[in-house]
Amino acid sequence: xxxxxxxxxxxxxxxxxxxxxxxxxxxxxxxxxxxxxxxxxxxxxxxxxxxxxxxxxxxxxxxxxxxxxxxxxxxxxxxxxxxxxxxxxxxxxxxxxxxxxxxxxxxxxxxxxxxxxxxxxxxxxxxxxxxxxxxxxxxxxxxxxxxxxxxxxxxxxxxxxxxxxxxxxxxxxxxxxxxxxxxxxxxxxxxxxxxxxxxxxxxxxxxxxxxxxxxxxxxxxxxxxxxxxxxxxxxxxxxxxxxxxxxxxxxxxxxxxxxxxxxxxxxxxxxxxxxxxxxxxxxxxxxxxxxxxxxxxxxxxxxxxxxxxxxxxxxxxxxxxxxxxxxxxxxxxxxxxxxxxxxxxxxxxxxxxxxxxxxxxxxxxxxxxxxxxxxxxxxxxxxxxxxxxxxxxxxxxxxxxxxxxxxxxxxxxxxxxxxxxxxxxxxxx
Amino acid sequence: xxxxxxxxxxxxxxxxxxxxxxxxxxxxxxxxxxxxxxxxxxxxxxxxxxxxxxxxxxxxxxxxxxxxxxxxxxxxxxxxxxxxxxxxxxxxxxxxxxxxxxxxxxxxxxxxxxxxxxxxxxxxxxxxxxxxxxxxxxxxxxxxxxxxxxxxxxxxxxxxxxx
Numbered sequence: 001x002x003x004x005x006x007x008x009x010x011x012x013x014x015x016x017x018x019x020x021x022x023x024x025x026x027x028x029x030x031x032x033x034x035x036x037x038x039x040x041x042x043x044x045x046x047x048x049x050x051x052x053x054x055x056x057x058x059x060x061x062x063x064x065x066x067x068x069x070x071x072x073x074x075x076x077x078x079x080x081x082x083x084x085x086x087x088x089x090x091x092x093x094x095x096x097x098x099x100x101x102x103x104x105x106x107x108x109x110x111x112x113x114x115x116x117x118x119x120x121x122x123x124x125x126x127x128x129x130x131x132x133x134x135x136x137x138x139x140x141x142x143x144x145x146x147x148x149x150x151x152x153x154x155x156x157x158x159x160x161x162x163x164x165x166x167x168x169x170x171x172x173x174x175x176x177x178x179x180x181x182x183x184x185x186x187x188x189x190x191x192x193x194x195x196x197x198x199x200x201x202x203x204x205x206x207x208x209x210x211x212x213x214x215x216x217x218x219x220x221x222x223x224x225x226x227x228x229x230x231x232x233x234x235x236x237x238x239x240x241x242x243x244x245x246x247x248x249x250x251x252x253x254x255x256x257x258x259x260x261x262x263x264x265x266x267x268x269x270x271x272x273x274x275x276x277x278x279x280x281x282x283x284x285x286x287x288x289x290x291x292x293x294x295x296x297x298x299x300x301x302x303x304x305x306x307x308x309x310x311x312x313x314x315x316x317x318x319x320x321x322x323x324x325x326x327x328x329x330x331x332x333x334x335x336x337x338x339x340x341x342x343x344x345x346x347x348x349x350x351x352x353x354x355x356x357x358x359x360x361x362x363x364x365x366x367x368x369x370x371x372x373x374x375x376x377x378x379x380x381x382x383x384x385x386x387x388x389x390x391x392x393x394x395x396x397x398x399x400x401x402x403x404x405x406x407x408x409x410x411x412x413x414x415x416x417x418x419x420x421x422x423x424x425x426x427x428x429x
Numbered sequence: 430x431x432x433x434x435x436x437x438x439x440x441x442x443x444x445x446x447x448x449x450x451x452x453x454x455x456x457x458x459x460x461x462x463x464x465x466x467x468x469x470x471x472x473x474x475x476x477x478x479x480x481x482x483x484x485x486x487x488x489x490x491x492x493x494x495x496x497x498x499x500x501x502x503x504x505x506x507x508x509x510x511x512x513x514x515x516x517x518x519x520x521x522x523x524x525x526x527x528x529x530x531x532x533x534x535x536x537x538x539x540x541x542x543x544x545x546x547x548x549x550x551x552x553x554x555x556x557x558x559x560x561x562x563x564x565x566x567x568x569x570x571x572x573x574x575x576x577x578x579x580x581x582x583x584x585x586x587x588x589x590x591x592x
Contacts, residue, residue: 064476108478125531128538135539139478139485146479157474 032385067102069348089328098222101319104145105349111138117406118200166332187315210269257376264379267351268405284313291405337363435488446582449553450561453493480532489545503565
């Protein structure tokens, strides 16, 4: 019952719980369907008629775990429309804010939601009785991410300091130095996390994914880059709609994203990692190799290791940014509204988050389109279930259900709380 | 604070933008400036890991939250959760109820539950976004605040006896 209330907590943003149905006939998986309900459609309508400068705070409300992603894709899209470039310390502060979000979001998923699957527990509370040291580390790691969000964003959930053009207030250098010690601890804890999760047993399952992520000339991607894939796609963000489409699927109120060629694709840590391994810091690369990962990982169960590597990178990157930080003269650059279209895509913890806006001359939003990562990954989740469940049919229903839930949780879907309550319907007749 | 003094915290949990869900935070606000300075007073959204982090650092904690058990709106219930888990079903309607119940159980599993841990649950009537707090819940707030004040007085007295 209590877990159901987690779902209620998300109800305003998720509208429902996850469910899936697997149909098996004569020992063969005929179909695997996942139904989830994505909230941003409400927001797209809500945004119409509002001013562009309200959008970062409205969109932050889409998600309590990754509000920074929604804010960042928003401001980049608006700045694209208005022809504004935000660079120097303000750009670095945006990356720093994103570091905080990756740390808290990934730590939450690794320790609280995903690790129990690998260690054979129903949830983190049971796991904590036997793995208290690890759970304490996860809680403390998440807290460092939250504190970074508070420091840059003004508060840890739904930050209030982000605006089109920069920030309302830029932190003083001494304020950033105040969190350095915690981040150094967090970097060590992240390294321990990589080693810890690398010791889990992973089902030997590989898939030939179409990975899609941002790629930047110099950086592991948070805020900027071209949209690339491992199949040769290499486009500016403004061409997203020409290559991807959202389809209504009858069984779900959520839209499914596919490449216009019809393929499903994968966004998120596995995709980012495979397409940007060379952009990770040396420490993160070394930790990944020591954990047994190649520069491309196609086993979705090992996404937990990749997430841990990304936490390590985020700590490393945050320390680099703080070390080099020079206080900006102004907290934001001047923005002048004009009638235009704007496109933005950034890397939410769960993957590519695309925004498109049509703006009137005074900066009022005429049209908004938001494509969250979980929406883009739905088809891929179903493909995983369809591909893998056939190999597990000898398991009893309870064990099979658990394995299916674990498979869904590989994606850290935004309904991850709800997927704890995944209703499974296996039709074996 | 004297070195041997235990860390005491008061946590009001809830979302003030969702009607009666903000009851816990209203109690905390009603007690502002009315408790000894060494009692740490917090208002939290109800996110479980956040609450666990606070419980881990406390020797005595009182949490105030809204609940929905079917009782009359404004009814306040007191739970000593040191020996018994918080009955989760009471918090099913709350936007964050799972946060408190899970946080307490996670703290317990880690061996980090404070030696004194009480939860006051105020029965809510409406939890819709943008709704004001209902009259029965608003009336219950000062009553619960008075009880919480007495709880802390008793804790302090007990502490002096122990010393």
